Amino acid sequence: MRIIIKGGIWKNTEDEILKAAVSKYGKNQWARISSLLVRKSPKQCKARWYEWLDPSIKKTEWSKEEDEKLLHLAKLMPTQWRTIAPIVGRTPSQCLERYQRLLDEAEAKEGLDLTGPAGDTGPSADDVRRLRPGEIDPDPETKPARPDPVDMDEDEKEMLSEARARLANTQGKKAKRKAREKQLEEARRLASLQKRRELKAAGIELKMKKKKKGMDYNADIPFEKKPALGFYDTTEEKNRQPEMSLTNVHLHKLEGKRRSEIAEEKRKKKQKTNKDEAEGGFINFVPARNAQLNKLKEAEQINKRRKLILPAPQVGETELEEIVKIGFAGQNVKAVVGEADNISSLTDYTPSNPGLPLRTPRTPRTVAGSTQTPRTPGTLLSLRTPRTPAAVDTATIKQLRAGLLNLPAPKNDFEIVLPDVEGKEELKDDIEGIEEDASDRDKKLKALQQAEEMARLRRRSQAVQRDLPRPINVNSVLDTSLEDALDSDSEIQKLVDIEMIKLLQRDAAMHPVHGSKPENLDLESFEEFPDELIDQVKKEIDLELTKVTNELSNEDFDEIWSQINNTLETNQFRNQFETNRNLMIKEATKAAKLEKKLNIILGGYAARSQTLSKNISETFDEIEQAKIELDSFQSLSISEEEAIPKRIQSLQNEVDYLIKRESELQQRYSSLSTERQDILESINA
Incomplete structure (x- = not known):
């Protein structure tokens, strides 16, 4: 089982998800935000935002004034970095890191680092604070994010897709409530604006409360430049009284009713009439009074009805007379034909039913108490199908039997009567006299065209029908064939060859080979034979061929x-x-x-290309050699740059040690010389 420990280095995808989540959920719902990140806890998400991702974090270089303020506050409030950070304008981790850096620089400047007697230096502060292999960073929220790999793990892909889906859903309950509140605020603002406009039209001025200092763009004119006084006096125009004809007039009276207001009035009026009808239908204490009220209502409805305006008639008196005559003529023809034997072959074209009303009649309202509650089967015994009442079945069966008994007795006497021949001939003459339908004529023409097309395809040569290979250039082939045909000894062979040449020319002109140009030959010179003659010739050839093969x-x-x-x-x-x-x-x-x-x-x-290729190869070799030398010198420079400070430091340490040793020896020498002088003086004394 894989155990996931939350924490560790932050990745670029996690930072982007955290930014999007903070922009949607805010900076208080860290538990909900951390649910989008599998490997991070709410506390880590909050620390990452306030320590690295917050746009207000200052990540520029520290100035001298900030360093002085930091050192002063650290001296006043030691180790209270969360209190010092907002004063300096940085994060607590930045303040701590900068303070440690300043201490390291001060120690290096004063020479208080660890040095041994043989000039060996101890590890620096950066080396001590640097992470060793296998150690875990205790504060990864203050470090830059790790870039995303090219091939992400399946867990990361699933986390990214889930976060994308959840963050894309912006229409939650809170979002809808916010949108609703925004609409209400807008409606409230429009209502107050309309109220002020109506009061202003009525002559009542309301003073607007100034919410903030500055210019009121609704009352004042920004950047107004008053014109200079002219040559004429305008006091009379200023003192003139305004017209009061529009005072105490509501704005809706000037603008008229809106569609929504008219629809609302109609709805209320209809609702009121329905309510009155319901009360009149169910409470019927005084029938005479109700009848009188109904008559008054009907008279009022008749008065309210609009005048019926019908369109102009499209059929005149003459057209109606012609239609009546046609109807009489059809009935006369039917009466005459009805006497014949073929009356069953005609169709009755009389209208089946009169015109139906355009409006469905309303169902009459039922009087209260006139209907009973319908019986329904119980729902407790769900295993039994509801049964039809037996009384209904018996009544239906009796009614059906009574109807069957009223039927007359069957009569089995029938005889077959054949129609007369004269009637058939008359019917045939009538059919021949009828003009042919256009669709039937088109079908016959189409069938004839298809038959002609099939006959034309059958007239083609066997080489074309079977799609056999044919010569592309017919003229060159026909010249040699024509010479061979003329040089032939047999007269029959000559005729066959000539006919074959004509057939090739005809196929090349009418059915050219795909990819070749059609020959410009005169098609009228080719003789067309009828199909009967061609069939007869084929039969004779088959007969002759059978004779030859039999012999x-x-x-x-x-x-x-x-x-x-x-x-x-x-x-x-x-x-x-x-x-x-x-x-x-x-x-x-x-x-x-x-x-x-x-x-x-x-x-x-080609010569120039060979020369250039040779020069290119030589230049490429020189570039490769120069690149190798450059890499060598660069690596040498890097190693020298790393070694020179160490050498200088070691030499400086040796010099300092020698200076210190020399000073110690000088002091000892002076003390010994003084002691010697004292001894000598004591001896001499």
């Missing part, structure tokens, strides 16, 4: 087929080889010319 044996057929196949393959490979060789020669010549041209154009650039 030949399998051995003869295989021998002829092998000879023809070998000859065709040899000619095909020979032509393909010649074509590929010519294409290769052509492309090689073209490539050689292009290579020669590029060598002439790019020769100088």
Whole structure:
């Protein structure tokens, strides 16, 4: 089980979450703020805010006056850093750290550090206060935050997402209450403003209470410059009495009623009428008086009704007469046709029902006490389905049986009557006389077009229908084929070859190969044969082919087929080889010319590129060598800078020791010389 100890170094994400939480929850709800941070307690969050994140914290360099004030207050109030901090304008941790730094500087200046007899120096104050490996910082809230790693832990990601979701929810109960209070305050301000305006329009002036010193922008004019006095006297205009026609007039009378006020009045009036109707419906002590009141109310409602304004009629008298004539004509036709045998094939177009009212009739109000409470099944026995009363079932069954008994007895005498032929012929003549519908005609035309399109697709050659490979450049192929056809000995072969050439030209013109240009040939020169003739020719060819195949044996057929196949393959490979060789020669010549041209154009650039690449490589080597030397000298400089103060300090310590030793020896020498002189004087005496 993983145990998390709250505390430790603060991270950048924790600082940002703490800032956002303080901006939302304030500086009193530290328990709620610490719930967003997994590894921090409320006390640590509060200390982090007041010791590092508060924007009012001063993090600049200490001035001389601040140092003097700090030393003076530390002498007056030793170790009371929370009392000293607000006076100095710093945090308690900053005051303590600065005081220790000043003490260290004073000790170093006076030479009170620890030194041994052999010149060995003890650890400095900074070394003593520096953390050792494995020790925990007792005051991490005063240190800068650690930067976030690139790959954060899953716990940190979960904490960050939860904090983002909670801080984004700004519409809590308190936020809604604040918004509601803000709206009420705004409404109160507008109401007071309207009240002052109405009083002012009535001639009553109210003095505004000044909340703060300064200029009142509602009463005074800022930066007012009064104009200079003119040449004419204006005392008469100033003493003129104002018009009092607008006094004691409310503002709402001048502006008129608002929509909300009108709607509120209508609602109250409707509510009052409903209440009166309810009282009149349920309390009926004097029926005659109520009838008289109802008549008065109906007369009042009739007077209140607006005049019915209907639009102008869109159908005139002539149109109505024509509609009536058409109706009579339809009824006459139906009467005539009704005598025929095919009356079942006609449809009745008479309206099914008269016009319904546009408004649903109101349900009549029930008199008090006229209805009973409906019976409902009990809810205690939930396992039983409520049962329909048996009396209702028996009454329904009896009514159904009585209705079935009233039905007449069945009669099984029926006979089949076939319709007359004359009626059918007349019906057929009538159908032929009827004009064809446009949709049926369009369907027939569409079917004819589809049939013609299918016939046109079937007229294509088999090579096009089966999507077999065809020559792209037809003209070059047809020239050689035409020569071979004319040189052929057989007249039949000549005709076949000529027809094949025409067929190739026709396919190239009407159905060009994808990626090739269509040939500019005269399509009218090609003869089109009817489908019946083509089908007849195909049948004759199939018949002749069956005869030939029946006359030949399998051995003869295989021998002829092998000879023809070998000859065709040899000619095909020979032509393909010649074509590929010519294409290769052509492309090689073209490539050689292009290579020669590029060598002439790019020769100088290639030489220049080689020279520049060589110079770049040499320069790069020199840069690498200079960088190595620079790193070496920098490391040497750093080591010398670190060693020089130590050497100076050791030499200074030795000099101080020698000076001190010399002074001691001088004092001893003077004392011994004095003692010697005294001894000599005593001996001489």
